[in-house]
Amino acid sequence: MAELAELEDPRTRRVNERHGDDHGVNLTKLRAVAKRLGTQQELARRLWATGDGAARLLALLVCRPKDFGPEELDAMLRASRTPKVRDWLIGYVAGKSPHAEELRSAWLADPDPLVASAGWALTADRVAKRPGGLDLDGLLDVIEARMRDAPDRLQWAMNTCLARIGIEHAEYRERALGIGERLEVLKDYPTSPGCTSPYAPVWITEMVRRRHDGA
Template sequence: MPEQAAVAEVMAELAALEDPRARAVNERHGDDHGVNLGRLRALAKRLRTQQDLAVGLWDTGDTAARLLALLICRPKAFERDGRAGLDGMLREARAPKVHDWLVNYVVKKSPHAEELRVAWTADPDPVVASAGWALTTERVAKKPEGLDLPGLLTVIEAEMKDAPDRLQWAMNHCLAQIGIEHPEHRARALAIGERLGVLKDYPTSPGCTSPYAPVWIDEMVRRRTGRAGP
């Protein structure tokens, strides 16, 4: 089937999955689509990996289509730069769920991930910078060799308090991850979190861990070691 026809057919399927209740829930989180994510994943499973179709769906600009594209693409097939590359895609990905899936499902699996991490973290656009911090958090947890952890804590201490929401959230996650994964930096991470108070009053559902870094760090350390604290 020609790509244009395939895209049209999938877009029709997505339109048929539109659910006003799902849209209402998604829009409360800044995502402008009305497709239940479980159904979206089922459709992706049926379509399997199709890079050309993924590119065509992404180019529609439709949020549900872009989410589906990220599920059926080949992460290593994307170039780093250009509008059709990962950098250009991220700068177009303003819906939070598209941004999150692009970073976690595609960029993290790309050979360009480290170059993009460095470039994005220093980007003046806070949404782009938040992607860089998300990639840094991944390295803090899985491949910290070569990272300047004290330097990261210094930047977080100086900039997180006044950062825009999405960037602040990403920096806070990095702060917590440093405290959880690296005992030698845990006391400083806890102290920074306590002094800044970022997300201290964030509403947390029963049974969930608060994103406030001192609570988050203590809880994860307790689960791993049976005790909290530095």
């Protein structure tokens, strides 16, 4: 904790706070600390228990995902206060857990939109990597009915799932494009030069084009 405090930079904190995060540690430096420490599950649990933003990010880098039970991961998600901690918990830990599918199903149906967004994030990952057994038509039905009016975080995760379906599954691409065009979610999202817009029709079309050009 003393080392993390020494790495705290007020300018980094100001930038992070604009994105809803609550720490001032440069992530490259944080990853260097994690690399030096290696995997240490009990240390990870102690760091998480401090509630400190930087400590929790470090905990997620040095933990052993398979050593968390589903109840523990669920509690950690619900205790995650900031976007970066939630994103790392979902991507680095829950998604690599042997309980990932159990959590995905439970979180998708949760009434808390932040918890549901975690379920959609895991679903988007599965759409891209392990789609077998997923009801893609059913997912598109839900996205079409609910995404436009969903809270920001949930809307973003559903939109990512929509784009992944369109990118990875040619047989659903026309429908995914049509849903994106009708709902216009994130159509006007500010996008930096050189980056791909998160607006699903643009995102899908650009990623498919890149794959075709690279083939």
